[in-house]
Amino acid sequence: MKILVISDSHGRNDDVERAISQVKNFDVLIHLGDIERGDDFIRSLVSCPTYMVLGNNDYRLDLPSEQIVEIEGYRFFLTHGHRYYVNRGTMYLEEYAREHEIDVVLHGHTHVPTLFQEDGLTIACPGSISYPRQSDRKQTFLSIEIDREGEIHFSFGYLESELEKIYADLF
Numbered sequence: 539m540k541i542l543v544i545s546d547s548h549g550r551n552d553d554v555e556r557a558i559s560q561v562k563n564f565d566v567l568i569h570l571g572d573i574e575r576g577d578d579f580i581r582s583l584v585s586c587p588t589y590m591v592l593g594n595n596d597y598r599l600d601l602p603s604e605q606i607v608e609i610e611g612y613r614f615f616l617t618h619g620h621r622y623y624v625n626r627g628t629m630y631l632e633e634y635a636r637e638h639e640i641d642v643v644l645h646g647h648t649h650v651p652t653l654f655q656e657d658g659l660t661i662a663c664p665g666s667i668s669y670p671r672q673s674d675r676k677q678t679f680l681s682i683e684i685d686r687e688g689e690i691h692f693s694f695g696y697l698e699s700e701l702e703k704i705y706a707d708l709f
Contacts, residue, residue, distance in 0.1 A: 545646030
């Protein structure tokens with residue numbers, strides 16, 4: 539089972555489309571908010587289950603503000619994170635997760651890729667697929683794989699630039 543997690547595309551659906559094209563062969567797509575427009579377009583790009591939540595810049599979108607989903611025996615809490623003050627840390631998310639028996643918390647909002655794992659809880663942010671804020675300013679996404687033994691693995695990916703994609707296709 540492979541899950542593609544993106545966030546903070548801010549209407550740049552071309553970046554979403556590039557990430558989907560680059561990662562390929564995933565079973566679930568998750569967008570953690572600040573979509574701004576095109577949620578139906580994003581759904582049209584894939585044929586797999588898709589979960590999206592509202593971000594602080596999402597208006598007039600018919601999406602939940604947060605969601606708990608179970609995937610392959612893991613309980614995931616999906617939120618943009620702004621209501622949990624993630625710019626100041628993840629302590630409120632950790633508290634919520636422990637109270638609700640959540641295994642994995644996925645959030646956006648900070649535009650910085652992060653991964654925290656402790657005592658059976660994972661809290662991760664994929665960064666921003668369009669407007670990164672970490673020092674290298676690379677557009678990022680998160681891949682989650684649940685292997686045949688049921689073990690969960692997390693890895694960050696970088697969105698290839700158009701030139702990198704052309705070069706990769708040539709060789």
